[in-house]
Amino acid sequence: MAEKTEDAASQNILCPLCLDVFDNASMLICGHTFCKQCLERYDAAHRDLDHMVCPLCMKVTKLDKSRVTGLPTNFTVKGLVDEYHNFHGGINAVLEGQPKCTACDLQGDAVSFCYECGNYMCAKCDHGHSQMTSLFQEHQVVSMKDVVEGTASIGQVTDKCSVHKPGKKELFCEDCKVYICLMCTVLNHRDHKIKHQADLEKEIREKVDDIIKRSNDKKSEFEKHIQDIESKRKEIDTAIQKLEGNIKEAFAEKLDKLKENERMLITETQLLRENCGKELDALKSGHRQKIKAISSSVSLVAKGRLRHLEKDSLTAHSLISNDLEGLLEEAIVEDSVTDLMTRTSTTLFIPAGDTLLDLGRVCQVLVWQ
Structure with a gap:
């Protein structure tokens, strides 16, 4: 704990924040100096900013990653503080x-x-x-x-007035922010707002006590709200888990329908393959019968040319030859295969529109109070 004396105040080595003798005097860009620890406490409430606003002049000082640690030391003030402590027997002399x-x-x-x-x-x-x-x-x-x-x-x-030696600085001028004696009020602070030192100190103490009480109440309020947040977090997690369950349920239901649709479509394609196979087998069977008929007719005709044909044999030979001529002149009809191929190639699978695969939407429902 640094000494809080009027002597220190007269040497301008009191921190404006803690009103104690400077401890590790650190300087802002505006030139105003504060205890390093005071600035750290002040900065603790503004960690979301990359700068510090001077509590006295409101000028902005940019902070690096080290925050208050990166601020320069006011060596002039540090020297005055060291001299003060040396002269008065060191810090905490009374307490140590x-x-x-x-x-x-x-x-x-x-x-x-x-x-x-x-x-x-x-x-x-x-x-x-x-x-x-x-x-x-x-x-x-x-x-x-x-x-x-x-x-x-x-x-x-109580300090003595440096101007009016017998007088004590028991009064405070709120307009000039200085302690004065009774003679000063008459000569230099006429019509100013004056308070007795004791009344001012009592007022300050009451204000500080009120701030401390309100601060404690506000901290308690924040702590309670933190508990409420954690309670709400559990409710929110439960609600979101329910949403996820509903989505998975909708997906499973849609997936079952898609699988059933797939089975139906595959069955249709299998039926198409079966029908096409039957038609192709029928065409092949017809062609093989024609081949067999040609082979039989050729065999009979070929035998008939090796000997003299009698009347009935000649008639039969002529008939077989005519049938064979008809078979040989018969053109192979490819239209059936082409038609089957055309019908098969033009049978396409057309995917359903995207909306048919839509599982639904996650949306907020307005609740009328």
């Missing part, structure tokens, strides 16, 4: 143990802290400080015992 005296070179255990001097003081320095009234009469000193016990805080000491 008994702080050492920074008012002398002996570095004995501190028993008090002087706000105006900005020094921890050992018993000897504290005694000398209290005795030198001409120099330190108006200085405010806090006992380290009270600080450790929590009854007093170094950061709670």
